[in-house]
Amino acid sequence: MSRALLDAPDVARVVDRIAHQILEKTDGATDTVVLGIPTRGVPLARRLAARVHAFEGVEVPVGVLDVTLHRDDLRLRGVRALESTVEPPGGVEGKLVVLVDDVLYSGRTVRAALDALRDLGRPRAVQLAVLVDRGHRELPIRADYVGKNVPTSQAENVRVLLAETDGRDAVLLERQEVAAR
Amino acid sequence: MKHLLSAGDLSRDEALTVLDTAVRMDEALAGREVKKLPTLRGRTVVNLFFEDSTRTRISFELAAKRLSADVVTFSAKGSSVSKGESLKDTALTLEAMGADAVVCRHAMSGAPHRLAGWVRGSVLNAGDGTHEHPTQALLDAYTMRRRLGRVDGLRVAIVGDVLHSRVARSNVLLLHTLGAEVTLVAPPTLLPVGVAEWPAAVSYDLDATLPKADVVMMLRVQRERMGQAYFPSEREYSRRYGLDRHRMGLLPDDAIVMHPGPMNRGMEIAAEVADDPRRSTIVEQVSNGVSVRMAVLYLLLGGAQ
Numbered sequence: 001m002s003r004a005l006l007d008a009p010d011v012a013r014v015v016d017r018i019a020h021q022i023l024e025k026t027d028g029a030t031d032t033v034v035l036g037i038p039t040r041g042v043p044l045a046r047r048l049a050a051r052v053h054a055f056e057g058v059e060v061p062v063g064v065l066d067v068t069l070h071r072d073d074l075r076l077r078g079v080r081a082l083e084s085t086v087e088p089p090g091g092v093e094g095k096l097v098v099l100v101d102d103v104l105y106s107g108r109t110v111r112a113a114l115d116a117l118r119d120l121g122r123p124r125a126v127q128l129a130v131l132v133d134r135g136h137r138e139l140p141i142r143a144d145y146v147g148k149n150v151p152t153s154q155a156e157n158v159r160v161l162l163a164e165t166d167g168r169d170a171v172l173l174e175r176q177e178v179a180a181r
Numbered sequence: 182m183k184h185l186l187s188a189g190d191l192s193r194d195e196a197l198t199v200l201d202t203a204v205r206m207d208e209a210l211a212g213r214e215v216k217k218l219p220t221l222r223g224r225t226v227v228n229l230f231f232e233d234s235t236r237t238r239i240s241f242e243l244a245a246k247r248l249s250a251d252v253v254t255f256s257a258k259g260s261s262v263s264k265g266e267s268l269k270d271t272a273l274t275l276e277a278m279g280a281d282a283v284v285c286r287h288a289m290s291g292a293p294h295r296l297a298g299w300v301r302g303s304v305l306n307a308g309d310g311t312h313e314h315p316t317q318a319l320l321d322a323y324t325m326r327r328r329l330g331r332v333d334g335l336r337v338a339i340v341g342d343v344l345h346s347r348v349a350r351s352n353v354l355l356l357h358t359l360g361a362e363v364t365l366v367a368p369p370t371l372l373p374v375g376v377a378e379w380p381a382a383v384s385y386d387l388d389a390t391l392p393k394a395d396v397v398m399m400l401r402v403q404r405e406r407m408g409q410a411y412f413p414s415e416r417e418y419s420r421r422y423g424l425d426r427h428r429m430g431l432l433p434d435d436a437i438v439m440h441p442g443p444m445n446r447g448m449e450i451a452a453e454v455a456d457d458p459r460r461s462t463i464v465e466q467v468s469n470g471v472s473v474r475m476a477v478l479y480l481l482l483g484g485a486q
Contacts, residue, residue: 084205085208
């Protein structure tokens with residue numbers, strides 16, 4: 001059983017809106033970098049940077065932040081594959097870093113990202129952009145930019161599809177037997 | 182993957198996963214002031230060394246510490262083993278103390294295998310007798326891939342005391358899995374019985390092999406394991422099977438020279454070859470060893486047990 005929360009044009013609109021909000025809240029995206037959290041945070045970060053560039057001509061450096069080695073829930077699942085961490089050109093020292101992920105749920109990924117980020121340097125400030133906030137936070141973490149707030153039950157699963165990784169853009173709400181994440 | 186006992190147990194995909202994970206470990210620590218990741222916090226790794234070792238023991242210890250595991254190192258000397266405790270009783274003791282992984286080096290081939298049947302945690306073979314040394318083979322493959330960009334299709338000559346070498350056995354198995362062509366070069370007395378069954382070619386002539394090798398791996402002549410004469414004199418061995426500067430000149434331009442260490446300089450490898458900055462990877466092998474062992478520890482201990 002699955003139900004579409006966002007279709008492809010919705011995703012594009014949401015990305016556009018977040019790009020505008022970033023420009024608004026970061027003073028025209030000066031000294032700002034975006035860091036995508038693998039897997040789907042990475043193409044989202046690239047799209048946000050591309051839209052920011054399209055709207056105001058500002059180049060926002062893009063990086064990749066793999067948080068796996070910093071997770072506190074590794075023991076709950078099988079071994080996770082590691083992805084490359086790529087520092088954005090110019091680094092993160094003294095910058096405003098916008099972390100980008102697809103779904104905000106327990107907040108544990110973001111907590112791990114904050115730890116992983118500390119290894120790259122000391123940003124001036126850190127903000128968080130997510131495509132979907134589905135609630136059920138286990139930590140005191142909130143997003144600065146949210147594509148869509150979706151009240152969910154823990155028996156449901158939010159699946160984000162992106163053209164770069166899945167061939168098409170969509171956000172689906174799926175019912176499942178056991179909530180796994 | 183639960184244990185790492187033999188390089189032959191690794192499928193091609195598993196071996197490549199270890200090598201890729203090692204690259205990530207390298208990247209995660211490169212240029213960092215504090216070389217520490219929180220990944221294995223709360224896990225206990227026991228280094229169980231029944232045989233002398235410097236680099237492997239320190240390398241495993243460092244790898245575990247960089248991943249924030251708690252490390253206990255146990256050397257047979259000065260322990261209950263010197264009072265006559267059996268391997269099984271030692272294993273049960275470790276089990277009672279709650280080791281998540283046991284890294285085992287033992288003079289008897291097969292000891293880590295027995296150990297794996299007695300403990301709940303993962304067992305990593307850090308060298309057992311003349312049998313295997315899988316993490317050495319992994320770090321060698323990692324070094325080849327870093328230097329030459331690939332392992333698949335490489336022509337690798339493994340030269341010297343193959344008979345007593347667990348490094349050679351593990352390398353033959355792993356390199357074959359990864360698609361390299363291995364040639365063993367040694368005097369007939371230093372080749373094991375049944376070498377014809379190994380997935381490798383055999384040659385007695387080093388000079389004929391060198392011009393067709395992308396990698397030449399020199400093995401240490403293991404005098405401590407030799408009860409009898411395997412060759413007439415050290416000088417004759419060195420003349421026929423030692424890698425000196427003249428022989429190094431026979432290698433193709435971008436070929437590399439490897440040695441698992443410790444070296445007998447002047448015996449199987451000349452000092453000027455071992456120190457050659459362009460071809461020798463001997464020092465790199467040591468630092469790569471830490472990354473590869475971090476990768477193995479992560480893959481064995483990093484998920485749900």
